[in-house]
Amino acid sequence: MSAWSPVGPCTPLACLDDSATAVVGRAHRIARWTAGGAVIVLGVVLSPLVRRLGAARRDRLIRLWTRSVARGFGVRVRVPAPVPSPTGLLVVANHVSWLDILLLAAARPGRMVAKKEIGGWPVIGRLAGRGGTLFIDRDRLRTLPDTVAEVAHVLRGSGAVAAFPEGSTWCGRRQGRFRPALFQAALDAGAGVQPVLIRYLLADGRPTTAPAFVGEDTLLDSVRRVVATRGLVAEVVALPVIPAGAHQERRSLARAAEAAVYSATGGPPPPLEERGHVERERAVAGVQ
DSSP: OOSSOOOOSOOHHHHOOOTTOOBOOHHHHHHHHHHHHHHHHHHHHHHHHHTTSOHHHHHHHHHHHHHHHHHHTTEEEEOSSOOOOOSSEEEEEOOOOTHHHHHHHHHSOOEEEEEGGGGGSTTHHHHHHHTTOEEEOTTOGGGHHHHHHHHHHHHHTTOEEEEOTTSSOOOSSSOOOOOSTTHHHHHHHTOEEEEEEEEEEOTTSOBOOTTOOOTTOOHHHHHHHHHHBTTEEEEEEEOOOBOTTSOSSHHHHHHHHHHHHHHHHTSOOOOOOOHHHHHHHHHHHOOO
C-alpha cells in the first residue's frame, strides 16, 4: 500500500456491537441469501441489455435493481427526499459498508469511483465494470491525476459521478476526513457537489454498526451480519447542493461537503489528521 492510502481506525472487535441487535432465524437467513443472490445474478444477466436503453429507463431500472438487491438481503432502503439531478453533479457520501454503493445508485444512478480491489470481487466486480465504474489504484497514486481528469470529463458531459472521499470505510459512529483530490474534478468541470449522508438504523430508530465493513473484516462476514440483522434500515439523506463557484479551492470545497455530512449526523467532527497526509497527496498525486 502507498504511504498515502487512507485506512480508518475502526475494527470489528472495537466497533461492531451486536449485543443489542436482534437476529432472524436460520430459515430466514437462507431465504435472504437466496433472494439477494438471485437478484444479483439477474442483474449480471440483464446488464448488457440495460446498457442499451435510454438514460431515463436505464436509471429507473438501476434504482429498482439496487433496491431489490438490498431488500433481498433484508435491508429496507429509505430515501427521505430524492437526490437532485442537475447536469454535471459530483455526489459525495460518508462510507460505512459495501451496501453504500447500492444505496447511492438507488438514490442517484451515475458512475462510481471505487478502489480497484472492488473490480476483483465476485459478480459485483463484473457489474461495477460494466456500469462504468472509475477504479482508483491506491498503490499507484501517480495515476490519480488521470482519474481526476476522467471524472471532470464525465461531469462536463452532464453526467453524475459518485464517490466516497473518506477513502476508507468507517463504522458509522466515527467518521474520517474528506480527501480533497476528487473535488478538483468538480472545480475543473464547473460542477456542483451533492453531499449525502448514509446511515444504518434498526427498526426502532437506533443506529447500528452491523453493516459496517471495516478493518480486517471480510466481505463474507459483513454480508452475514447484514443477512442476520432483523429490521435493518439504510437511510440515504440528500443535503443541500454546494453550487458550482461557491468555492475556488478543492480543500475548502472538501471541507464544506464534509461539514454538511457530519453536521447532519449530530455527532462529533472527524478527527484531525497530520499535515503529512496532505503533503504526500500533493507530492504523489500531482494535483494542485
